[in-house]
Amino acid sequence: QNDSCSSTTGTGHLFKNWKMKAEQAEKAEFLRTAENLKTQLAKNGYLYNRKSGFRIEYNILEELEHSLTLMKKTSTEAKILKQLSKIKDSVKRLQHQLKYMKPTPEFVDKLKEMMEEVENAISAFKEEQRQIYEQLVKEEKTAINELSVFERKVELWVLGSSRTAKVLKLPSVRVSVDKILENHLPEEVIEFERFLQQTGGWPGGWDDCDHQNFLKVWKKHKGRLSYVDEALEYLSGRTKEDILQHDKWYQEFIILHKGKKESIKRWKEKQQQEKQGNLKKKKKSEKMLKEELLQNEEAQKQKAAEERKRRQAAIEAWKEQKAIALAVDQASQVKLEEKKEKKQQKEHQRRCHMKLVLEKYTLLKKEKEELEKLEKEKREKARKEERKRIAAEEITKFQQR
Incomplete structure (x- = not known):
C-alpha cells in the first residue's frame, strides 16, 4: 500500500510540475496579451486625447465623414423627390389631356402612350424601392449575424478571461470574474465554485493522494461510517476527526456538485429552448416577411389590375362618348338634310305657285289686252x-247751201 501511495505521489509530482509549466506558459501568454491591449489602449487614448496633435486631423476626418453621410442622404432624398415629381407631372399632364383634348384616334394612341409611360415610371420607382428595401433587409440580417458573432466572441473572451484569472489568481481580476459569474452563470454553479474556492478546491484542502485514498475507501463502503477504520490505515497522519470532517465536506461537495450538474442541465435545456424559440421566431419573422412581400406583390398586382381596369373604363367611356358624339353628328346631319329637303320642297312649291300666278297674270294680261284691243x-x-x-x-x- 505504501509503495502504491509513493508511486501515486511521484506521478502526482510529475503532474504538478507539468501543470506549473503550463500555468507559467499561460501566464506569459496572458501578460503578452495584456501588454498588447495596454499598448493599443494607449494609442487610442493618444488619438482621442484633446491635447493630442492628432485630434485636429481626427476632427477634420470626422467632419468630412459626417458631411459625406449628409450629402449621400440628401442626394438619395433628392433622387426620390425627383422621381416622384416626374411621376406627378406625368399624371397631371395625363389628367390635362383627358380633360381638354378632343376624342380622336390620334388622341387615343397618345393617351395610351402616356398611360404606359406613367405606369412604367411608377413600376420602375416601386422596383427600385423594393430593391433598396431588400438590400436594407439583407444588410440588417448581416448586421444581426455580425452582432451575434461579436457577442459570442465577447462571451468566449469573458470565459477565457475568467479561466486565465483562475490560473493567475489576481485579486482585481477575481473581483471582475466573480461579478461576471454572478451575472451570467446559474446560482448553483456560482455556489459550487465559491465552495471549492473557500474549502481548498477539488481535494477539499487535502493532498491529492490522501483524497484519492479517501474516495477509494468511501466508495468501497458506499459512504457508511464503517469505512473510517479502514481509511485510517490508508491515511497515515490523518485522525478520525480529520476523516469525519473531510466526510462532511465531501457530503456537501456531492450535494453542491449534483446541484451544479442539474443546474447546467437545466441551463442547457433552457438554452436549447431559447435556441428553438429564436429559431421559431426567426422562421415566424421570415414567414411574416414572406407573407408581407406576397401581400405587397398581390397589392401591386391588384393595383395594376385596377389601374388597367380604370384605363379600360376610361377608354370605353371615351369610345361611348365618341359614339354618342358621332350619333349626335349623324342626327344633326340628318336633321340638316331634312331641313334642306323641306326648304327645297318649299322653294319648289313657291316656284310652282309663282309660275301659276305668272301664267294667270299673263293670261289676264292677254285677255285685258284683247279687251283693250276690242x-x-x-x-x-x-x-x-x-x-x-x-x-x-x-x-x-x-x-x-
Whole structure:
C-alpha cells in the first residue's frame, strides 16, 4: 500500500510540475496579451486625447465623414423627390389631356402612350424601392449575424478571461470574474465554485493522494461510517476527526456538485429552448416577411389590375362618348338634310305657285289686252262712224247751201 501511495505521489509530482509549466506558459501568454491591449489602449487614448496633435486631423476626418453621410442622404432624398415629381407631372399632364383634348384616334394612341409611360415610371420607382428595401433587409440580417458573432466572441473572451484569472489568481481580476459569474452563470454553479474556492478546491484542502485514498475507501463502503477504520490505515497522519470532517465536506461537495450538474442541465435545456424559440421566431419573422412581400406583390398586382381596369373604363367611356358624339353628328346631319329637303320642297312649291300666278297674270294680261284691243277697235269704229256721220252732215249742209 505504501509503495502504491509513493508511486501515486511521484506521478502526482510529475503532474504538478507539468501543470506549473503550463500555468507559467499561460501566464506569459496572458501578460503578452495584456501588454498588447495596454499598448493599443494607449494609442487610442493618444488619438482621442484633446491635447493630442492628432485630434485636429481626427476632427477634420470626422467632419468630412459626417458631411459625406449628409450629402449621400440628401442626394438619395433628392433622387426620390425627383422621381416622384416626374411621376406627378406625368399624371397631371395625363389628367390635362383627358380633360381638354378632343376624342380622336390620334388622341387615343397618345393617351395610351402616356398611360404606359406613367405606369412604367411608377413600376420602375416601386422596383427600385423594393430593391433598396431588400438590400436594407439583407444588410440588417448581416448586421444581426455580425452582432451575434461579436457577442459570442465577447462571451468566449469573458470565459477565457475568467479561466486565465483562475490560473493567475489576481485579486482585481477575481473581483471582475466573480461579478461576471454572478451575472451570467446559474446560482448553483456560482455556489459550487465559491465552495471549492473557500474549502481548498477539488481535494477539499487535502493532498491529492490522501483524497484519492479517501474516495477509494468511501466508495468501497458506499459512504457508511464503517469505512473510517479502514481509511485510517490508508491515511497515515490523518485522525478520525480529520476523516469525519473531510466526510462532511465531501457530503456537501456531492450535494453542491449534483446541484451544479442539474443546474447546467437545466441551463442547457433552457438554452436549447431559447435556441428553438429564436429559431421559431426567426422562421415566424421570415414567414411574416414572406407573407408581407406576397401581400405587397398581390397589392401591386391588384393595383395594376385596377389601374388597367380604370384605363379600360376610361377608354370605353371615351369610345361611348365618341359614339354618342358621332350619333349626335349623324342626327344633326340628318336633321340638316331634312331641313334642306323641306326648304327645297318649299322653294319648289313657291316656284310652282309663282309660275301659276305668272301664267294667270299673263293670261289676264292677254285677255285685258284683247279687251283693250276690242275696245280700241270699237272706239276706232265709232270714231270712224262719227267722222262719217259728221262728214255726211257736212256734205249735206254743203249741198243745202
